[in-house]
Amino acid sequence: MRIERVHETPAHETAWAVAAYETLVSDRMWVLNATGATPAPVLQNLLIHLADGHSWDTVISAPVDEKMVTAATQPLSDAGWKHTVDGRWVRWTSPDGDAGVQFDAFAAQHASHNLATWTIWADPGPDRPTWAITASPHTPSSLLADLSETLAHETGTRQAQPGREHRTRLAAGAPAAPAVTAGRPASRSR
Numbered sequence: 001m002r003i004e005r006v007h008e009t010p011a012h013e014t015a016w017a018v019a020a021y022e023t024l025v026s027d028r029m030w031v032l033n034a035t036g037a038t039p040a041p042v043l044q045n046l047l048i049h050l051a052d053g054h055s056w057d058t059v060i061s062a063p064v065d066e067k068m069v070t071a072a073t074q075p076l077s078d079a080g081w082k083h084t085v086d087g088r089w090v091r092w093t094s095p096d097g098d099a100g101v102q103f104d105a106f107a108a109q110h111a112s113h114n115l116a117t118w119t120i121w122a123d124p125g126p127d128r129p130t131w132a133i134t135a136s137p138h139t140p141s142s143l144l145a146d147l148s149e150t151l152a153h154e155t156g157t158r159q160a161q162p163g164r165e166h167r168t169r170l171a172a173g174a175p176a177a178p179a180v181t182a183g184r185p186a187s188r189s190r
Contacts, residue, residue, distance in 0.1 A: 075152045082094075
């Protein structure tokens with residue numbers, strides 16, 4: 001596994017890249033990218049999931065199937081997100097429409113290319129999001145389910161503060177990245 005953080009990246013460009021390899025010299029099994037504006041709570045949950053050493057449910061030779069898609073999006077269905085099919089895209093949209101998850105069935109058919117098959121986005125839509133995470137076909141469904149869980153339960157939730165109530169939204173306003181204290185820049189070599 002390799003995690004790369006590119007500093008001083010514009011908010012809409014890739015700032016985080018996670019890639020998993022079968023061996024040190026093999027091709028990528030899967031890749032996940034997050035834009036610079038991705039909220040800290042989402043990134044924190046992603047990094048915790050990766051650090052916990054979950055067993056990956058990835059089988060590179062197996063096609064992405066309905067069972068994998070269902071497992072990855074179950075938290076969204078459980079939270080009442082709207083499910084639609086539009087040609088090659090299957091989408092789950094939050095009740096207020098400010099966030100969503102999109103699955104590209106065409107990209108999933110070409111799994112060997114590590115195309116962006118999954119897009120997790122917030123405001124205003126998947127084509128021009130405030131922030132986005134993209135993932136390749138063989139990204140573990142358990143990791144995608146964790147991200148779906150975070151999105152389903154933290155977007156549009158309300159937290160009370162003494163004397164007033166405010167809306168916490170992952171769509172905008174949250175810090176873009178956890179604090180990084182390491183002094184060395186990320187390396188782009190394998």
